Amino acid sequence: MSSPPSNRPRWSGLSTRAIHLNYDPASEQGALTPPVFMTSTYAFETAEDGAALFRGEKEGYVYGRTKNPTQALLEARLADLEGAEAGLAVASGMAAISATLWTLLSAGDLVVIDHTLYGNSYALFTRGLTRFGIRVEVADFTDLDDIARALALRPALIHFETPANPNLRIVDIAAVSALAHAAGALVMVDNTFATPVLQRPIEHGADLVVHSATKFLGGHGDLIAGVLVGPKAILDRVRAHGLRYLTGATVAPLTAFLLLRGLKTLELRVERHSASAAAIAELLAAHPAVRRVGYPGLADSPGHAIAKRQMSGFGGLVSCELEGGLEAGVRFMNRLVLATRAVSLGDAETLVQHPASMTHAAYSAEERARHGIGDGLIRLSIGLENLPDIREDILQALDAVTVKRTGPARPSP
Numbered sequence: 001m002s003s004p005p006s007n008r009p010r011w012s013g014l015s016t017r018a019i020h021l022n023y024d025p026a027s028e029q030g031a032l033t034p035p036v037f038m039t040s041t042y043a044f045e046t047a048e049d050g051a052a053l054f055r056g057e058k059e060g061y062v063y064g065r066t067k068n069p070t071q072a073l074l075e076a077r078l079a080d081l082e083g084a085e086a087g088l089a090v091a092s093g094m095a096a097i098s099a100t101l102w103t104l105l106s107a108g109d110l111v112v113i114d115h116t117l118y119g120n121s122y123a124l125f126t127r128g129l130t131r132f133g134i135r136v137e138v139a140d141f142t143d144l145d146d147i148a149r150a151l152a153l154r155p156a157l158i159h160f161e162t163p164a165n166p167n168l169r170i171v172d173i174a175a176v177s178a179l180a181h182a183a184g185a186l187v188m189v190d191n192t193f194a195t196p197v198l199q200r201p202i203e204h205g206a207d208l209v210v211h212s213a214t215k216f217l218g219g220h221g222d223l224i225a226g227v228l229v230g231p232k233a234i235l236d237r238v239r240a241h242g243l244r245y246l247t248g249a250t251v252a253p254l255t256a257f258l259l260l261r262g263l264k265t266l267e268l269r270v271e272r273h274s275a276s277a278a279a280i281a282e283l284l285a286a287h288p289a290v291r292r293v294g295y296p297g298l299a300d301s302p303g304h305a306i307a308k309r310q311m312s313g314f315g316g317l318v319s320c321e322l323e324g325g326l327e328a329g330v331r332f333m334n335r336l337v338l339a340t341r342a343v344s345l346g347d348a349e350t351l352v353q354h355p356a357s358m359t360h361a362a363y364s365a366e367e368r369a370r371h372g373i374g375d376g377l378i379r380l381s382i383g384l385e386n387l388p389d390i391r392e393d394i395l396q397a398l399d400a401v402t403v404k405r406t407g408p409a410r411p412s413p
C-alpha cells in the first residue's frame with residue numbers, strides 16, 4: 001500500500017482523514033477504493049532478505065498473522081482519528097484487550113479496574129488474569145478517593161470505560177489519568193461507546209485506547225474486530241508478542257476492508273445516533289412508566305458536567321429502568337416491534353437488551369447489585385432509522401406496560 005502522499009495537506013476534518021489518509025489512488029492503478037490484500041504470506045527477494053525481515057533489520061511484510069497492507073492502512077487511520085502514534089487492529093474487542101494485557105503484565109503485577117465494564121472484560125480481569133498470578137483490584141472510578149486508595153497499592157495499569165457499559169456512567173479521564181500517572185500506572189481506556197468522533201481519551205491524558213470495532217467503527221453489524229492505539233513503542237510490543245504468539249488473534253483482510261468502509265461514514269453515523277439517542281433519552285425521562293434514565297446528555301445526569309468537558313456529543317446508547325422493574329422491562333422489550341432484541345450496539349438497527357441476563361451475566365448477582373447494574377436495567381442502542389419511527393415504537397411499548405390508573409374516569413369537559 002502507498003505511503004502518505006507527500007503532495008497532500010494534512011486535512012483537519014475527521015471525516016476527510018477517515019476517507020483519504022495514507023492512500024493515493026495513483027499508487028494502485030487509479031483504484032478509488034484501496035485494494036484488499038487477500039494473502040497469508042509474502043515473497044522474500046532473497047533468503048538474506050527474509051532473514052533480515054525476521055531480525056527486524058528491514059521493514060516489510062512477512063506473514064499475515066502480524067501485518068497485512070489492508071490492515072496497515074486501517075491502523076494508520078484509526079491511530080490518526082484517536083490522535084495516537086500507532087494503531088493495531090485485531091480479531092475482536094476482547095482480543096485487543098487481552099493481547100495488550102498479556103503483553104504488558106506479568107505474574108505479581110497489580111491492575112486496577114473500574115467496577116462497571118462490559119461483562120466479558122470484567123470476567124477477563126477478575127476471573128481470567130487472576131488465574132495467572134496477576135492481582136486485580138476493583139474500584140469506583142467516579143470516586144477519586146476510592147481511586148487514590150487503589151492507586152496506593154501501586155498498580156502497573158488501570159482500565160476503565162467511559163461512557164461505561166451498560167449504565168453510561170461517566171469517568172473523568174483527565175483527573176483519573178493524572179492520579180494514575182503520579183502513581184506510575186499506565187492508563188487504558190475503552191472508548192467503544194464514544195468513538196473518536198465524540199471523545200479522544202489520549203487528548204485527556206490516557207496512554208492506551210481500546211475499541212470493540214464490532215460496534216460503531218464497523219457500524220453495520222457485519223463484522224467482529226478490535227483496536228488498540230497508543231505509543232508506538234508499546235504497540236510494537238503488543239504486535240510482536242500479544243498478537244504474534246500470545247493470542248494469534250489476527251483481523252481478517254476482508255474485515256479490515258469493511259472497517260475502512262465503516263470509517264468513511266463514522267462521523268455522519270455517530271452524529272445521527274447521538275441526536276436520536278438524545279431525543280429518546282428525553283422521551284423516556286418524561287414518561288410515567290420510566291423510573292430512571294441513564295444518558296450523559298441529560299442535564300441532571302450525574303456525569304453530565306464531566307461528559308460536557310471531555311465529549312463533543314453524548315453517543316447513541318441509552319439505559320433505563322421502568323417503574324415496574326424487571327417484569328415491566330421484559331414486557332417492554334417483548335412489545336418492541338422496530339427495535340431488535342439483540343446484544344451489541346452501534347449498528348444501523350436499534351437494538352435492545354437486558355444487561356443482567358445478557359451482556360453482564362458474567363457478573364455475579366451480588367457484584368451487579370454492588371456495581372449499579374440493576375436487574376431491571378434495559379439498554380437501548382439507538383439506530384439510524386428515522387426518529388419518528390423509533391419514537392413511535394418505544395412509546396407504544398411503554399404504553400403497553402404503563403400501569404393504568406384505577407378509579408373514576410375523568411369527567412369529560
Ligand code: 4LM
Pocket residue numbers: 092093094095118121161165190192193211212213214224225226343344345359
Ligand atoms: C455488548 N460489547 O455490550 P468484541 N468493550 C466494550 C464492549 O461493549 C464490548 C467489548 C469490549 C457487547 C458485545 C455483545 C465496551 C462488547 C468486546 O465483542 O470482542 O468485539 O468486544 O453488547
